[in-house]
Amino acid sequence: MRRCFLIFLICLLVPALAVAKPAEPVVTAKSAIVIEATTGKVLFAKNADEIRYPASSTIIMTLITALEHGHLDDVVTASENAARTEGSSIWLEPGEQLKMMDLLYGIMLVSGNDASVAVAEHIAGSTEKFAKLMTEKAHAIGATRTNFTNSSGLPDPKHVSTARDLAKITAYGYKNPLFEQIVSTYHKVIPWPGKEFDRDLYNENKLLWMYEGSNGVKTGYTDAAGPCLVSAAKRRGIQLIAVVLDSDFMWKDSIALLDYGFSQVEPHELYPQGEIMKTVWVAYGNKDSVPLVTAKEIVVPVSNDDKDKFHTVIECPKKVEAPIAAGQKVGTVKVFYENAEVAAVDLVTAEAIERKTFFGLLWSSLWKLFTFLIKNIA
Numbered sequence: 001m002r003r004c005f006l007i008f009l010i011c012l013l014v015p016a017l018a019v020a021k022p023a024e025p026v027v028t029a030k031s032a033i034v035i036e037a038t039t040g041k042v043l044f045a046k047n048a049d050e051i052r053y054p055a056s057s058t059i060i061m062t063l064i065t066a067l068e069h070g071h072l073d074d075v076v077t078a079s080e081n082a083a084r085t086e087g088s089s090i091w092l093e094p095g096e097q098l099k100m101m102d103l104l105y106g107i108m109l110v111s112g113n114d115a116s117v118a119v120a121e122h123i124a125g126s127t128e129k130f131a132k133l134m135t136e137k138a139h140a141i142g143a144t145r146t147n148f149t150n151s152s153g154l155p156d157p158k159h160v161s162t163a164r165d166l167a168k169i170t171a172y173g174y175k176n177p178l179f180e181q182i183v184s185t186y187h188k189v190i191p192w193p194g195k196e197f198d199r200d201l202y203n204e205n206k207l208l209w210m211y212e213g214s215n216g217v218k219t220g221y222t223d224a225a226g227p228c229l230v231s232a233a234k235r236r237g238i239q240l241i242a243v244v245l246d247s248d249f250m251w252k253d254s255i256a257l258l259d260y261g262f263s264q265v266e267p268h269e270l271y272p273q274g275e276i277m278k279t280v281w282v283a284y285g286n287k288d289s290v291p292l293v294t295a296k297e298i299v300v301p302v303s304n305d306d307k308d309k310f311h312t313v314i315e316c317p318k319k320v321e322a323p324i325a326a327g328q329k330v331g332t333v334k335v336f337y338e339n340a341e342v343a344a345v346d347l348v349t350a351e352a353i354e355r356k357t358f359f360g361l362l363w364s365s366l367w368k369l370f371t372f373l374i375k376n377i378a
Contacts, residue, residue, distance in 0.1 A: 022260060022263045022264075024044055024260065025044060025253075025256035025257055025259070025260045026256070027046060027244060027247065027253040027256060027257065028247050028248035028249050028252075028253055029046070029244035029245055029246060029247035029248075029250070029253050030047060030050070030052070030226070030245060030246040030247070031046060031047040031048055031050050031052055031162065031163040031243075031244070031245040031246065032044070032045070032046040032047070032048070032163055032242075032243060032244045032245070032247075032253065032257060033045045033046070033048040033163040033164055033167050033242070033243050033257075034167075034240060034241065034242040034243075034257040034258065034260065034261040035167045035168075035171065035240070035241050035261075036238065036239070036240060036261070036265050036301045036303070037170075037171035037174050037232075037239040037240065037241050038171075038238075038239060038300070038301055038337075038342045038343070039300075039301060039337040039340065039342050040168065040171060040337075040340065041265075041301070041303060041306075041337075042164075043240075043260065043261045043264045043265065043303065044257060044260055044261070045163070045164065046163075047163070048162060048163040048164040048167075048243075049145065049162050049163075049164055050162060050163075051145060051160045051161075051162060052160065052161065052162065052163070052225065052245045052246060053153075053155065053159065053160060053161075053222060053224045053225035054146075054153055054159070054160070054161040054166060054220060054225065054228065054245070055153045055220030055221055055222045055225035055228045056088070056111045056152070056153045056218060056219060056220035056221070056228070057153065057161075057166055057217075057218050057219075057220040057228050057229075057230045057243075058148060058150070058151070058152060058153030058159070058161075058220070059107050059108065059111065059116055059151070059152065059153060059218060060166070060169055060170055060173060060183075060217055060218050060230060061134045061137065061138055061146075061148060061169055062107060062116050062119070062120070062130075062134065062151045062152070063104060063107065063108055063173065063179060063182065063183070064137065064169070064172065064173050064176070064179065065123075065130065065133050065134050065137055066100070066104060066119050066123060067104075067176055067178060067179060068137070069123050069124070069133060070100050070119065070122070070123045071100060072099070072100050072101040072104075073099060073100070073101070074099065074100045074122065075097050075098070075099055075100075076097065076098055076099070076100055076103055076118050076119060076122040077095060077096070077097050077118075077122075078092040078093065078094060078095065078096045078097070078098075078114065078118045079094065079117075079118065079121055080094040081117060081121070082094075082114050082115075082117040082118040082121060083096070083114055084114075085113045085114045085116075085117045085152065085154075086113065086154065087111070087113040087152065087154055088110060088111035088112060088113050089112055089113060089114045089115075090103075090106040090110060090112035090114060090115050090190075090199055090201070091114070091199075092112075092114040092115065092118060093194070096193055096194075097193065098115075098118075098190065098191060098193075100119065100122070102190040102191060103115040103118060103119050104119070104182055105182060105185065105188045105190055105201060106190060106199070106201060107119065108182050108183055108185075108203075108218065109185060109188055109201040109202065109203045109204065110201050110202075110203075110204060111152075111204065111218075111219070111220075113152040113154065116151040116152045117150075117151060117152065119151065120150075120151040127150050127151050128149070128150075130151050131148040131149050131150055131151060134148040134151070135147055135148045138161075138165065138169055141168055141169055141172045142165075142168050143161065143162075143164075143165035143166070143168045143169050144165070145160075145161070145162045145164075145165050146160065146161040146162065146165040146166075146169070147159065147160055147161075148161075153220060153222070153225075154222070155222050155223075155224050155225075163243040163244075163245050164243075166230055166243045166245075167230075167241045167242075167243050170216075170217055170230055170232065170241045170243075171239075171241050173217075174216075174232070174239055174241075180215060180216065183215070183216030183217040183218065183232075184208065184214075184215040184216050185203060186202070186203050186208055186209070187200075187201065187202050187203070188201045189201070204219045205217065205218065205219055205229075205231070206251060207229075207231050207233075207251065207254060207255070210251065210255070211231075211233055211254075211255060211258065212233070212235070213233040213234050213235040214231065214232070214233045215232055215233060215234050215239075216230075216231070216232040217230045217231065217232050217241075218230050219250075225245065225246060226245070226246030226247065227244075227246070227247050227248075227250045228243075228244065228245050228246065228247070228250065229242075229243075229244050229247065229250040229251070229253075229254050230242070230243050231243075231244075231254040231257075231258065233258050233262075235262055236267050237267050237299050237301075238262065238265050238266075238267055238301045240258055240261040240262065240265075242254050242257040242258050242261065244257070264303045264304070265301045265302065265303045266301070266302055266303070267299045267300070267301060267302075268299065268300055268301070268302040268307065269297055269298070269299050270298045270299070270300055270310065270312070270335060271294050271297065271298045271333070271345075272294070272297050273293075273294055273295070273296045273297045274293045274294060274350075275293060275294045276291045276292070276293050276350065277292055277293065277294060277314055277333055277347055278291075278292045278314055278316060278331070278347070279291050279292065280292060280316060280317065280318060280319060280320055280330065281318065281319040281320075282319070282320055282321070282322050282324065282353050283319055283320070283321045283322065284321055284322045284355050284356055285321075285322030285323070285324070285353040285354065285355060285356065286322070286353065286354045286355075286356055287353050290320070290324060290349050290350065290351060290353050291349070291350040291351070292316060292330055292331060292347040292348065292349060292350070293347065293348060293349075293350045294333060294345050294346075294347065294348075295327075295329070295345055295346040295347070295348045296345055296346075298333070298335055298343050298345050299343075300335060300337070300342060300343060309337055309338055310335055310336065310337055310342075311335070311336050312333060312334070312335055312336075313333070313334045313335075313336065314331065314332075314333050314334075314347070315331050315332045315333075315334065316330050316331025316332070316347055317330070317331070320349075322353045322354060322355040322356070323352075323353060323354055323355040324349050324352060324353040325349070325352055326349060326350070326351050326352040327348045327349065328348060328349045329346045329347070329348050330347055330348065330349055331346075331347040332344055332345070332346060332347060333345050333347055
């Protein structure tokens with residue numbers, strides 16, 4: 001009897017355990033957040049809107065601004081002001097010249113404050129003007145509680161952000177493949193003019209080695225900010241962003257946030273590759289219409305049964321003109337999460353449509369005229 005009771009109890013508990021949600025992460029950071037980057041969905045937050053000092057996580061915005069306003073092949077000359085910038089450095093000398101791209105790696109991998117000033121001065125003329133560009137862009141992204149006064153994150157009472165804002169800024173950065181390339185680089189060698197050896201840079205973000213799928217982004221520390229880390233990881237097509245500010249154990253906190261985030265989100269295939277989305281009329285073709293299909297699959301990140309928050313918009317002409325090649329792009333299918341676009345895939349023709357010959361076109365015209373007359377006479 002006792003054995004039967006135990007079996008009955010286990011049967012009751014197993015389903016409950018199977019659907020139990022993971023416990024929310026316990027983090028030491030004063031402010032923290034983890035989001036899904038494509039949709040911006042917040043999966044966990046702790047004091048995410050409190051104003052804090054971002055330290056070197058600032059240079060995530062420096063990189064975005066440089067990629068959008070600078071020219072990667074430009075040769076940048078380091079000013080005396082840049083070379084004398086305090087804090088982390090790649091040891092620029094006044095008058096030293098490096099390509100913009102090399103300086104961006106120096107900024108992101110080892111927090112080169114001197115490199116960030118050199119880039120800011122080259123693009124905007126001064127760090128103050130560059131910081132204004134950074135702030136304007138941050139606000140345009142939606143990071144409205146952020147204000148930058150410099151390009152490096154060195155302490156300034158007016159240089160502030162929040163965990164939520166930094167997550168938004170970083171998610172925006174990942175829309176640019178070059179951003180991801182730079183922030184996920186483990187090791188980079190850049191020139192050191194006048195030296196017998198080059199600069200050997202290793203990324204300070206240990207999660208690149210410690211965490212599966214890690215692909216960025218930036219550490220930071222000042223006495224005022226405390227240890228900070230903006231981290232990111234991508235698994236099964238899902239890109240997460242985690243932020244911890246003023247954390248006692250920033251690596252452990254970040255891993256806990258990312259683990260929790262991946263437990264909350266699943267990839268969901270909305271449409272497979274080759275799915276017929278629409279049929280359009282064909283003018284002058286040997287067929288009257290052609291199906292339009294997705295050029296590749298469309299996968300979206302789903303959490304908490306929010307599939308109903310996605311909607312699809314198809315953009316294509318009502319009619320196309322023959323000849324048409326198979327696989328020819330005709331339109332686009334866009335997927336929105338609430339009001340934000342999260343995916344876009346080309347719509348292509350499912351088959352080739354040949355153009356009718358002159359006699360074929362003549363016959364079609366005569367036939368249409370004949371059927372028109374018959375209908376009207378009747």
